[in-house]
Amino acid sequence: MRTIHKIVSAERVNMGGILLDQALPVQELEMVDPFILIHHWNQHYDGGQPQKELGVGPHPHRGFAPVTYIFEGGLQHRDSRGNNSVVRAGGTQWINSGMGLIHSERPAADIAENGGDLELIQFWINLPAKYKMDQPRYIPLTETETPELITDDGKTKVKIVAGDFKGLNGGIDALSPLLLLRLEFEAGGRAVIPVPENFNAILYILDGNIRTGGKETSGKDLVWYNNDHTEIELEAMESSRAILLAGEPLEEPVVASGPFVMNTDTEIMEAMRDYRMGKMGFLAEEF
Numbered sequence: 001m002r003t004i005h006k007i008v009s010a011e012r013v014n015m016g017g018i019l020l021d022q023a024l025p026v027q028e029l030e031m032v033d034p035f036i037l038i039h040h041w042n043q044h045y046d047g048g049q050p051q052k053e054l055g056v057g058p059h060p061h062r063g064f065a066p067v068t069y070i071f072e073g074g075l076q077h078r079d080s081r082g083n084n085s086v087v088r089a090g091g092t093q094w095i096n097s098g099m100g101l102i103h104s105e106r107p108a109a110d111i112a113e114n115g116g117d118l119e120l121i122q123f124w125i126n127l128p129a130k131y132k133m134d135q136p137r138y139i140p141l142t143e144t145e146t147p148e149l150i151t152d153d154g155k156t157k158v159k160i161v162a163g164d165f166k167g168l169n170g171g172i173d174a175l176s177p178l179l180l181l182r183l184e185f186e187a188g189g190r191a192v193i194p195v196p197e198n199f200n201a202i203l204y205i206l207d208g209n210i211r212t213g214g215k216e217t218s219g220k221d222l223v224w225y226n227n228d229h230t231e232i233e234l235e236a237m238e239s240s241r242a243i244l245l246a247g248e249p250l251e252e253p254v255v256a257s258g259p260f261v262m263n264t265d266t267e268i269m270e271a272m273r274d275y276r277m278g279k280m281g282f283l284a285e286e287f
Helices: 109-114 265-276
Strands: 004-009 011-015 018-024 035-045 056-061 064-072 074-079 084-088 092-096 101-107 116-126 137-141 148-150 156-162 178-185 190-194 200-207 209-212 215-218 221-225 231-236 240-247 255-257 260-262
Touching: 004 215, 035 200, 035 240, 064 074, 064 084, 074 092, 074 109, 074 116, 074 137, 084 092, 084 137, 101 109, 109 116, 116 240, 156 190, 178 190, 178 231, 200 209, 200 215, 200 231, 209 240, 215 221, 231 240, 255 265, 260 265
Parallel strands: none
Antiparallel strands: 004 221, 011 018, 018 035, 035 116, 056 101, 064 092, 064 116, 074 084, 074 101, 092 137, 148 156, 156 178, 178 240, 190 231, 200 221, 200 240, 209 215, 209 231, 255 260
């Protein structure tokens, strides 16, 4: 079984007035190729608020895939390519940002109006250089469209978002080799996850307590595994939720600035210029 290289704790950060837990990057860990960022956002809304005042307003992306798992509530996505959809709990919003687009992310209108909880994790996956200037693509994936497997003990639910897990293929066709899983454990639940030895792998625990690699981890921990085996073993000491992100490292230069992730400083400057010139489109939200 894979051993652990490092365990780090998420840091509480303020992103434009939104308080969330940032598991990557943190002081001890900048990135795990091809994974650049992990944000865990969990917020309660009282209701009676205009949707346009909540969430994250229009902003650009280029050169990577921002992926959002919804755990509670619903998230509305609008973008400069004309996409407009709400994905609910159990679903995924996947964006191959490519050459660039502008989008917004807001709690669904019913949450703004009536109140409720919104919990999500957004993580950024670097795109191979050859795909960074492709046309953008938005892919909404519902819970029912996400393949699911229950382990033999009946205590662990595995949802496959991308990649292959025990013969089930994920709902997303990614642009680089990945294995992306959502995991829900009852107390005592176990899972053995086959992972190619060349894949970098990280586990983020939303809540609960999970034993892995001979160590116990708890909510808001991020586990970075060594590439020393083809299986990862997990055992939940109590009811727990986690995500596993594994992928083939791109081993390409990474230059990131705000919402742009490219390979050179020049490409970052070009992204900023193209955004200012409107080459990533425009987003006029309607409420």
